[in-house]
Amino acid sequence: MSYITKPAARHPKMPTNTIGLTPRDYEGSMSTLCAGCGHDSVTAALIQAFFELAVEPHRIVKVSGIGCSAKTPTYFVSEAHGFNSVHGRMPSVAAGANAANRDLLYVGISGDGDSLSIGLGQFCHAIRRNINMLYVLENNGVYGLTKGQFSASADIGSLSKGGVANRHGPIDPVNVALSLGATFVARAFSGDKHQLVPILMAGMRHQGFAFIDVISPCVTFNDHKGSTKSYAHTRTHMQEVVAADFVPLRAEIKAEYGEGEVKAVTLHDGSVVRLRKTQSGYDPSDRRLVLDYLGATAAKGEIATGLLYLDDNNEDMHSFENTVETPLVEIPYRTLCPGSAALEEIQKEWR
Amino acid sequence: MADRGDYGVNDFALKVATVNGTGSASANGLLLQALFRMGIPVTGKNVFPSNIQGLPTWYEIRVNRDGYTARSPDFHLVVAMNPQSYARDVEEVVSGGWVLYDNTREFNEELFRDDVTYVGVPLAEMCVREFEGSRTRILMKNIACVGVLVALLDIDMDVVKGMLQQKFSKKQHLMEANYKAIEMGYAYAKEHYECPLPIRLEPMNATADHVMINGNTAAALGCVYAGATVGAWYPITPSTSLMDGFSQYCSQLRVDPETGKNNYCIIQAEDELAAAGMVIGASWMGARAFTPTSGPGISLMSEFIGLAYYAEIPSVFFNVQRTGPSTGMPTRTQQGDLMLCTYASHGDTKHIALFPANPKECFEFAVAAFDLAERFQTPTFVVSDLDIGMNDWMIPRLEWDDAYVPDRGKVLSAEELEEAESFYRYLDIDGDHIPYRTLPGVHPKGAYFTRGSGHDKYGRYTEGSAEYMEVVDRLLAKVDSAGDHVPEPEVHQKSEPTEWGLVSLGGCHWAVLEARDELAERDISMDYLRVRGFPFNETVERFLEEHDRIVVIEQNRDEQLRKLITIETGCPKEKLRSITYYGGQPLSKGHVLEGLSRWIPDLASEASANELSADLDSDVTTAEVSP
Numbered sequence: 001m002s003y004i005t006k007p008a009a010r011h012p013k014m015p016t017n018t019i020g021l022t023p024r025d026y027e028g029s030m031s032t033l034c035a036g037c038g039h040d041s042v043t044a045a046l047i048q049a050f051f052e053l054a055v056e057p058h059r060i061v062k063v064s065g066i067g068c069s070a071k072t073p074t075y076f077v078s079e080a081h082g083f084n085s086v087h088g089r090m091p092s093v094a095a096g097a098n099a100a101n102r103d104l105l106y107v108g109i110s111g112d113g114d115s116l117s118i119g120l121g122q123f124c125h126a127i128r129r130n131i132n133m134l135y136v137l138e139n140n141g142v143y144g145l146t147k148g149q150f151s152a153s154a155d156i157g158s159l160s161k162g163g164v165a166n167r168h169g170p171i172d173p174v175n176v177a178l179s180l181g182a183t184f185v186a187r188a189f190s191g192d193k194h195q196l197v198p199i200l201m202a203g204m205r206h207q208g209f210a211f212i213d214v215i216s217p218c219v220t221f222n223d224h225k226g227s228t229k230s231y232a233h234t235r236t237h238m239q240e241v242v243a244a245d246f247v248p249l250r251a252e253i254k255a256e257y258g259e260g261e262v263k264a265v266t267l268h269d270g271s272v273v274r275l276r277k278t279q280s281g282y283d284p285s286d287r288r289l290v291l292d293y294l295g296a297t298a299a300k301g302e303i304a305t306g307l308l309y310l311d312d313n314n315e316d317m318h319s320f321e322n323t324v325e326t327p328l329v330e331i332p333y334r335t336l337c338p339g340s341a342a343l344e345e346i347q348k349e350w351r
Numbered sequence: 352m353a354d355r356g357d358y359g360v361n362d363f364a365l366k367v368a369t370v371n372g373t374g375s376a377s378a379n380g381l382l383l384q385a386l387f388r389m390g391i392p393v394t395g396k397n398v399f400p401s402n403i404q405g406l407p408t409w410y411e412i413r414v415n416r417d418g419y420t421a422r423s424p425d426f427h428l429v430v431a432m433n434p435q436s437y438a439r440d441v442e443e444v445v446s447g448g449w450v451l452y453d454n455t456r457e458f459n460e461e462l463f464r465d466d467v468t469y470v471g472v473p474l475a476e477m478c479v480r481e482f483e484g485s486r487t488r489i490l491m492k493n494i495a496c497v498g499v500l501v502a503l504l505d506i507d508m509d510v511v512k513g514m515l516q517q518k519f520s521k522k523q524h525l526m527e528a529n530y531k532a533i534e535m536g537y538a539y540a541k542e543h544y545e546c547p548l549p550i551r552l553e554p555m556n557a558t559a560d561h562v563m564i565n566g567n568t569a570a571a572l573g574c575v576y577a578g579a580t581v582g583a584w585y586p587i588t589p590s591t592s593l594m595d596g597f598s599q600y601c602s603q604l605r606v607d608p609e610t611g612k613n614n615y616c617i618i619q620a621e622d623e624l625a626a627a628g629m630v631i632g633a634s635w636m637g638a639r640a641f642t643p644t645s646g647p648g649i650s651l652m653s654e655f656i657g658l659a660y661y662a663e664i665p666s667v668f669f670n671v672q673r674t675g676p677s678t679g680m681p682t683r684t685q686q687g688d689l690m691l692c693t694y695a696s697h698g699d700t701k702h703i704a705l706f707p708a709n710p711k712e713c714f715e716f717a718v719a720a721f722d723l724a725e726r727f728q729t730p731t732f733v734v735s736d737l738d739i740g741m742n743d744w745m746i747p748r749l750e751w752d753d754a755y756v757p758d759r760g761k762v763l764s765a766e767e768l769e770e771a772e773s774f775y776r777y778l779d780i781d782g783d784h785i786p787y788r789t790l791p792g793v794h795p796k797g798a799y800f801t802r803g804s805g806h807d808k809y810g811r812y813t814e815g816s817a818e819y820m821e822v823v824d825r826l827l828a829k830v831d832s833a834g835d836h837v838p839e840p841e842v843h844q845k846s847e848p849t850e851w852g853l854v855s856l857g858g859c860h861w862a863v864l865e866a867r868d869e870l871a872e873r874d875i876s877m878d879y880l881r882v883r884g885f886p887f888n889e890t891v892e893r894f895l896e897e898h899d900r901i902v903v904i905e906q907n908r909d910e911q912l913r914k915l916i917t918i919e920t921g922c923p924k925e926k927l928r929s930i931t932y933y934g935g936q937p938l939s940k941g942h943v944l945e946g947l948s949r950w951i952p953d954l955a956s957e958a959s960a961n962e963l964s965a966d967l968d969s970d971v972t973t974a975e976v977s978p
Contacts, residue, residue, distance in 0.1 A: 057795055057798075058791075058792060058793070058794060058795040058797070058798055059792055061791050061792070063632075073800070074800055074812075078798065079795040079798045080791075080798055081789075081791035081792070081797075081798050081799065081800075081801070082798075082799075082800040082801065083632070083635060083800075083801040083802075084800065084801065084802040084803065084804065085628065085631075085658060085803065086628075086654050086655060086658055086803060089624060089625070089628045089654075089655065091625075091628075092583075092620065092624070092625035092626075092627075092628025092629050092632065093628045093629070093631060093632035093635070094632060095583075095618060095625075095628070095629050095632060096581060096583060096618075096628060096629030096630060096631060096632025096633035096634075096635075096636070096640060097632035097633060097635060097636045097791070098632075099581045099583075099616040099618060099629065099632075099633050099638070100580065100581050100616075100632070100633040100634075100636035100637060100638035100640065101636045101637070101638075101791070101792060103792070104791060104792045121621055121622065121625075122621065122624075122625055122628075124621075125620075125621040125625065129618075317618075318616075321613065321616050321617070321618070322611075322612055322613050323612060323613050323615075323616050324607050324610060324612040324613060324614055325610070325612070328580040328581065328614070328615070328616060328638050329580075329636055329637040329638050329790065331580065331614055333578045333756070333757055335614065336575075336578040336580065336605065336614060337575075337576055337578055337755075338575065338576065338604040338605075339751065339753055340750070340751040340752070340753050342604060343572075343576070343749055343750075343751045346572065346600070347562050347748055347749060350562035350563055350564045351387075351388070351562060351563070
C-alpha cells in the first residue's frame, strides 16, 4: 500500500521525482543548530539523496542517540517516523526495529561522542551484526552541547578552543569499521555535497551496514586554527581516494569518466555504484589493502575520503538469523500461536 | 537438628549431595520423575554452585502426600556422594534419619553420629568391577545409587525401567548399562539392608492432572503463545534457560513450513543495555518483544526502561531474581528486586509488575504481560526468581484458550489514519489516560518523533513547565489505572476478618499456605492475601484496611514489599510487621512460623524450637563470579 501525500504549494519549476515528490517533501522542521554547522549540510545532502532515490517518506525510519547529531533527524523527512533514543544506544534500537520490520529504510544519525565513546560497544556490534541500515557518523571531534570537550575522535595535538592540545590517541571510526568487517565504509566531508550525496544514496541501497564517517565541523567549538576538524584543515588535507557515482536502478548511465580505473558494483536491488579510483593501485574491494593505505595516509596527516570499501555480496542480520522475508510485524497472530493441541502435545514431555 | 517427627509414608525430604559436572542431574531427574509418575506429589530443588565442574552441588526432593511443595529443610535421608561436603551433609540429617554413602572407602570416624542410621553401599567398587571407562563408571555410579534408593524407598521399579526405556529407546547399549547399574544397586540394598526404610513410598493418584516443569520454560512457552516474535537477551544466571526455552519452542513451532525460515528473531545482545534497546526498537515497530534477565541486567537496562516509560513504548522484561546486591550469590534465590523493578530508572517512574508464584503463573503472566504492556503502552515486568525459574515444580496442567486474541491496545490502522484529520501521539482523546499509537511504515499521517526528551501532548519537544507536567501527570494516572487490570490478588479469607492478616507474594506462597494450615490445626486462623500484581488495587487496599495487624512475608532484607505497601496504599505504617528471609534458599514454613512467634507467644511455646531453627540458614555460599 502506498501513501503519497500531495505536496503543499510549491514553486512550479521545482523538480519532482518519479513518485511525484519535490525536495521540499523530504524536509523537516527548522534546524536549531548553530549557523554554519556541518550537520546542516549533511541534512541537506540526505534530503537530496532521499529525493533522488524517490523513497516514500513514511517508509523511512530515522534513529539517533543523543547530541547535536542526534537532533538532526527532526530536520529531514517530517513524514518519516523518528526515534531519538538514549546516548550511544541507537544501534540497539535500530537492530530491534529492523528485526521486527525488515522492509523499511533505516537511517541512523550519530556523532563522535555517541558512537566512539559512550556507544563504542553498540557501534561495533551493529557492524558485526551487519544490520541493514545507513549509519552516518557526523564527526567533529568535540562535544557541542556540553561546550567543547574533546571527543574520542580528536587527533593528538589538535587544539581546543582554549588552546589545550589533545594527548589521547584518536579512535578512527573508518578503521574500526573496516577491522570489524563492515561491508560499506566511506568517509566524506560535509562541505562537499557533490561527493556526499552519491555515497549516501549508495549507502541507502546497500544490503547491510553502510557506514559513512562525515567530517562535519563544529563552527562554535572546533573551527579554529590548530584544530584538525575545522573546515580549513579538512579542505586542505582531504584527499579523495575513490570517487563514487550512484546509478539508481533502471536509470541511464550518463556520467562521463575521465582517466583512472572505473569499477562498477551492482548492488542488491540492481542499482549500480561506479567507483573511480584516483590513486593507482587502490582497490576498494581488498579490505587489507584499504586498511594499509588508510594507515599510510593518516600517518601523513591526510584525510582519505570517498567510498573506501565496498562488498555487496554479504549477509545481513536477517540472513544470520534465518528470518522470513515477510516483516515479523506483518505475520498474523494465528500463524504465531501454536494453539491448545500443541500445548497438550508439549506437556506430554513434562510428565 | 530437627527431630525425626512425623515422617513416614509419602511424607519426607531427601537430599542428594554430589559433585558438579558428574552427571548427577540426570539421575536426580530420573528419581524425581519416577516419584511423580507413581502419582505422589513431589518437588525438586537444585542447590548448585556458580561453577561448571568440581564444586559441591545438592538436589533436594520433598515428597508430600498432602501436596505441600515448599522447601523442607528437614532431611530424613541424605545421599552423601561427595567427600568434599560429607561433614555438613551428615550434619543436616534429622535425628533418627539415614545417611546413604559410598563405603568403598572408609568414612571418617568423625562423620558418624549416634542418632543416625548409616547405609553403606560400595558403589564405586561395584561400578569399577562392572563397567569400563572412567566416565561410564562415574555416570553409572549415580544410576546404581538410584537403584539403591528404589529398594530403600520402595520406588516402583517398573516405572523407573519404563523411563529408561523411553530415554534410551534408540541407544540399546546405554539402556543395558543403565538397567545393569540400577539392578546392581537394588540387589545390594535388598541383600544387605532391611528394605524399605520406614520412610517410603506408596503409589497415589495425586499427579494425574499435573505436569513437572520449571518456571523459565513455562514463561518461554508463554512468550510463544503470546505471539512474541523478537527476543533479545544477554546470558545471565538464572534467566538463561528462559531464552533457551523460547529458542527451542520457536524452532519446533515457529518455522515456516514452506520456506524453512523463522517466524521469529532472537538476538543475543552485547550486553543488557543493548538487549533493552532491541526490545524497545522492536516494540516501537509493533512486534511483541521481550528480554529475560536478572537483577544486574535490570540495573543496566534502567536508562532504557525510563525511555520506554516516558515515550510510552510497550516492552516486556522478565526478571528472574537472584541474590543481590552486586554480583551477589548468582545461584541462590531472593526477592530483592521489587523496588528496582517497580520504580526502575531516574526521574519519576512507576511500572507494572506481575509476581508469579509457580511455573503455571509464569506461563499465564507472560501472556498477560504482553497484553498489559500494549494496552498501557509501558514497560511491564514479570518478576520471577531462581527458585521458580529453575527448579522442578509440580503444577496443574497448562491450558490454552484458542479464542484468545492479543490485546494490542490503541494502535491506529492505515485505514483509520487515512480517515483521521490529524494525529498527535500523546493526546488523551478517550479520557482514560491512554493515547493512540501508530506504527512506523504504516501511513504518512501516523509519523511522529519519538523522544525521551521533554515533550508536550502533541509529541513536540518542550521545555515548558505546564506542557511537561500535563504529560507526566497523565503517565502517573495511566500506570495507576493498570492496577485494575493486573492479575487479582489471591485471597484466603473467611467471612469475618481475622485480627491478623498475612500478605506475601511470589514463591513465598507455598510456605505461607503450609504454615497457615499448621496454625489452623492449633486453632489460630489468619487471613491471607497474595499480591499478584503492581500497582496495587482496591482488593489489596480493602484487605489492609480490614485487618488490625498485617504481617508482610517476603524474601529480602529490606522489607521491600512492606515499603511498597507503605508508599502506594493508605495503610498506616504502624499496622505493618515484617517477616523476612534473605539467605538465598526458598522459603520454608519454619521461617513463617518462627517469624510469627515473635508476636504470638502461644505459637512460640507450641512450635518446636528444633523444627524452627533447623537449617534455616544453612545455605551454601560457594558462588563465584558468573555472567
